[in-house]
Amino acid sequence: MLNRLEMIRIFCAAADAGSFKEAAVRQGISPQAVTRAIKELERLQGEMLFHRNTRQVRITAYGEALAERARASLDQLDGLFERAGAVPEDPMNGLVRLAAPSVLGRRYLLPLIEKLATEHPGLRFDLRFNDQLADVVGDKIDIGIRIGVLRENRFVVRRLEKARLYTVATPKFLRKHGRPNSIEELQAQPHTGILDRDTGRLWPWMFSRERQMNAAGARFLCDDSETEYLIVKSGQAVGQIASFLVERDIAEGKLVPVMEVFEPEPWEMYLYRPQRGPMPPRLRLVFDTLARELASR
Numbered sequence: 418m419l420n421r422l423e424m425i426r427i428f429c430a431a432a433d434a435g436s437f438k439e440a441a442v443r444q445g446i447s448p449q450a451v452t453r454a455i456k457e458l459e460r461l462q463g464e465m466l467f468h469r470n471t472r473q474v475r476i477t478a479y480g481e482a483l484a485e486r487a488r489a490s491l492d493q494l495d496g497l498f499e500r501a502g503a504v505p506e507d508p509m510n511g512l513v514r515l516a517a518p519s520v521l522g523r524r525y526l527l528p529l530i531e532k533l534a535t536e537h538p539g540l541r542f543d544l545r546f547n548d549q550l551a552d553v554v555g556d557k558i559d560i561g562i563r564i565g566v567l568r569e570n571r572f573v574v575r576r577l578e579k580a581r582l583y584t585v586a587t588p589k590f591l592r593k594h595g596r597p598n599s600i601e602e603l604q605a606q607p608h609t610g611i612l613d614r615d616t617g618r619l620w621p622w623m624f625s626r627e628r629q630m631n632a633a634g635a636r637f638l639c640d641d642s643e644t645e646y647l648i649v650k651s652g653q654a655v656g657q658i659a660s661f662l663v664e665r666d667i668a669e670g671k672l673v674p675v676m677e678v679f680e681p682e683p684w685e686m687y688l689y690r691p692q693r694g695p696m697p698p699r700l701r702l703v704f705d706t707l708a709r710e711l712a713s714r
Contacts, residue, residue, distance in 0.1 A: 424454045424457060425458075427444055427451055427454040428455060428458050428466065428483075428484065428487065429484055430443050430444050430451075431451055431474075431476075432476055432480060432484035433484075435474065436474065437452055437455070437474060455467060459694055462479075462695070464477070464480075464483075464697055465477050465479070465480070465692050466479065466483065467480055468553065468554040468558075468692065469554060470554050472554075473554055474554070475554050475557060477557055478512055507539050508698035509537040509539050509540055509698060509702060510540070510699070511539070512541045512542070512543060513540060513541070513559050513560065513700060513703050514542075514543040514545070514556065514559045514560075515542060515543070515544050515545065515558070515559065515560050515703075516545040516546075516553070516556065516562070517545075517561060517562040518546070518547070518548050518562065518564060518642070519546045519548050519642065519643060520642050520646070520659075520661070521546075521562055521661060522544065522546030523546060523643070524661070525661070525711060526544075526546075526562070526707070527544075529706060529710050529711075530542055530544070533703060533706060537699075547614075548614070548640075548641065548642055549613075549615055550563070551563075553691040554691070558691055559690060559691075559703075560688070560703055560704050561690075562577075562686065562687065562688055562707075562711075563689060564659075564686050564687075565684050565685065566685075571691065571692065571693065572689040572690065572691055573690045573692075573693055574689045575687065575689075575704075575708045576685060576686070576687060577686040577687065577688055577708075578686060578711075578712070579684060579686060580660055580661060580683060580685075580686050581660040581680065581684075582657055582658070582659060582660070582680065582681055582683075582684070583657070583659075583663055583667070583672075583680070584603070584622075584655065584656070584674065584675050584676045584679070585655070585656060585663055585666075585672040585673060585674055585675065586649065586652075586654075586655040586675060587650065587651075587652040587671065587672060588670070589652045590652045590653075590654070590655060591675070594606050594607070597655070597675055597676060599676075600630050600676075604630055604631075604634065606654075606655055607636040607653065607655070608632065608634075608635050608637075608654050608656065609632070609635055609638075609639070609645045609648055609654045609655070609656040609657075610632030610633070610635030610637070610638045611632075611638075611639065611640065611642065611645055612640040614640050619631070619635070619638070622657045623657070624680070625678070625679050625680060625682070628679070635654075636653075636654055642658070642659065642662070645658065646658050649672070650666065650671065650672065660683075688704070688707055688708050688711065690704060
């Protein structure tokens with residue numbers, strides 16, 4: 418086992434360098450030794466010190482605070498560990514960074530976060546709600562929701578209800594334009610298109626048996642799923658909308674599903690945290706609360 422002084426020196430080198438590889442060069446050890454030291458210190462602290470993936474590492478807010486204390490206290494190691502290991506008065510104090518698709522965040526996460534904030538005044542939240550894939554390392558995300566394929570095998574995940582993709586329009590729209598029965602008929606009607614903010618390209622419409630529709634001829638283009646939903650709900654176009662946005666409207670008859678036989682396979686929804694390892698009580702509370710409440714909805 419590493420002695421504490423060596424562990425703290427390696428940690429400070431990694432914090433200063435912003436790279437495990439560079440820290441290894443500075444300390445004259447292997448990158449694997451740096452990784453082992455950081456993991457052991459994280460275990461002792463009960464907090465993640467670095468967000469990391471195969472491309473980059475970035476120190477966490479907790480890691481920054483610990484590094485500042487460690488730099489000033491290397492000559493007083495025993496006192497540093499007594500303070501760092503002390504149980505805080507309220508383990509629910511601290512920051513939680515959350516990422517989610519914009520509509521899911523606003524409609525479903527915000528009410529839960531408001532409840533948690535009321536019950537635990539020491540909790541602080543950094544909310545990143547948008548439809549792009551979160552940069553979990555760069556943005557130091559603690560907990561997130563993702564729809565679709567989850568390729569990162571380092572993530573700790575809980576599966577939520579699957580998201581269906583409905584092709585929908587208002588009754589008024591269908592009376593005016595007719596009910597489409599094929600992709601060709603659908604493409605000839607006023608329809609919506611969603612732009613990927615990262616690439617500027619249009620997302621294709623997805624259908625069963627891996628069929629797709631190019632939305633280049635869309636009458637309404639936007640880069641936000643809730644805006645698309647509002648356009649469809651206004652009766653201006655037909656759109657392909659996620660189930661968590663339209664199921665209530667369908668049940669109330671405000672929107673009508675069309676081309677049901679073309680409906681694609683549902684998409685997986687995940688609640689995740691980006692790193693395995695120690696999980697502070699405040700993150701465990703938020704993660705378990707979201708998992709329980711979102712599963713019930």
